[in-house]
Amino acid sequence: MITFPNAKINLGLNITEKRPDGYHNLETIFYPIPLEDALEVCTRHEGEGKYSLTQSGLSIEGDIEKNLVVKAYKLLQDEGCDLPPVDIYLHKHIPSGAGLGGGSADAAFMLKLLNGIYNLHLTEDCLEEYAARLGADCAFFIRNQPTYAEGIGNIFSPVKLSLAGWQLLLVKPNVFVSTRDAFARICPRHPAHNLKDIIKLPIEKWKDYMINDFEESVFPQFPTIGDIKAKLYRLGAVYASMSGSGSSVYGLFAPGSSLPDADFGTGSQVFRLTLK
Numbered sequence: 001m002i003t004f005p006n007a008k009i010n011l012g013l014n015i016t017e018k019r020p021d022g023y024h025n026l027e028t029i030f031y032p033i034p035l036e037d038a039l040e041v042c043t044r045h046e047g048e049g050k051y052s053l054t055q056s057g058l059s060i061e062g063d064i065e066k067n068l069v070v071k072a073y074k075l076l077q078d079e080g081c082d083l084p085p086v087d088i089y090l091h092k093h094i095p096s097g098a099g100l101g102g103g104s105a106d107a108a109f110m111l112k113l114l115n116g117i118y119n120l121h122l123t124e125d126c127l128e129e130y131a132a133r134l135g136a137d138c139a140f141f142i143r144n145q146p147t148y149a150e151g152i153g154n155i156f157s158p159v160k161l162s163l164a165g166w167q168l169l170l171v172k173p174n175v176f177v178s179t180r181d182a183f184a185r186i187c188p189r190h191p192a193h194n195l196k197d198i199i200k201l202p203i204e205k206w207k208d209y210m211i212n213d214f215e216e217s218v219f220p221q222f223p224t225i226g227d228i229k230a231k232l233y234r235l236g237a238v239y240a241s242m243s244g245s246g247s248s249v250y251g252l253f254a255p256g257s258s259l260p261d262a263d264f265g266t267g268s269q270v271f272r273l274t275l276k
């Protein structure tokens with residue numbers, strides 16, 4: 001059976017506190033976007049081992065044991081779920097180190113896929129709890145709805161927000177930002193304005209209030225990323241921001257407008273998407 005894990009963007013991202021466990025409390029809104037990997041699981045009937053992983057598309061660093069889809073399979077096994085040996089096929093289309101949550105989406109969709117194929121009868125609450133163990137923002141992808149997130153990014157409340165029809169110009173420069181390093185450079189602070197209030201304003205006003213706290217430290221380190229954001233505004237974006245800890249940057253363009261055709265530098269990947 002095949003599934004299509006999708007990416008997310010962050011609408012605002014406030015890093016509010018460093019916690020005793022070394023992680024950070026944050027506030028953000030996750031919004032799913034239609035940029036997808038493809039993930040297939042087939043029951044294995046012959047051959048050695050409990051699983052195999054065949055990857056295609058964009059390459060991922062690290063051996064297969066480190067891949068989050070394999071970690072998801074092992075987690076369910078460790079929890080006592082009855083899983084047969086499987087062959088896993090993963091086609092990567094979502095760039096990594098981009099703040100788009102691609103690895104996290106693969107992990108969460110793997111849990112949902114195995115739950116469905118092998119009739120594990122795990123509830124969404126249970127799947128969220130398992131997903132959170134695999135990565136701070138994995139749990140969001142279980143319900144995969146626009147969500148306000150707090151804590152380390154795993155305490156959720158639903159938000160009434162639809163950007164259906166809005167055009168997204170998403171640019172991933174040829175720069176890898178490590179999430180861990182990005183957090184290490186942050187000075188946590190509480191925001192002046194609450195995100196849940198900001199998203200009730202017209203989108204034209206978001207740029208005056210909605211902030212991604214990582215931009216302040218990531219832009220000086222990687223000026224290319226800040227330049228892309230400035231360019232998106234020059235091209236007519238109604239709102240533009242870096243997503244997550246970077247390095248991708250998105251611009252929101254009004255429904256019905258045609259997305260500009262621009263050059264964002266050598267090695268940049270550009271995606272043109274219509275939000276749902």
Ligand SMILES: C[C@@](CO)(OP(=O)(O)O)[C@H](O)COP(=O)(O)OP(=O)(O)OC[C@H]1O[C@@H](n2ccc(N)nc2=O)[C@H](O)[C@@H]1O
Binds near residue numbers: 246
């Ligand atoms: C900050 C966000 C916003 O969406 O960044 P992006 O990954 O999207 O860029 C996410 O919450 C990231 O979630 P995720 O990518 O799953 O993080 P993890 O793999 O769990 O953590 C990677 C590292 O980031 C740091 N980390 C992560 C989450 C958090 N709330 N506080 C932290 O300090 C820790 O040092 C951790 O070792």
Ligand SMILES: Nc1ncnc2c1ncn2[C@@H]1O[C@H](COP(=O)(O)OP(=O)(O)O)[C@@H](O)[C@H]1O
Binds near residue numbers: 062092105107179
């Ligand atoms: N299935 C996967 N897809 C992408 N990255 C993965 C996967 N499994 C493990 N990783 C690791 O996760 C890190 C990037 O995670 P990803 O969620 O794609 O980016 P980001 O945290 O920027 O949103 C990389 O270091 C990569 O090696």
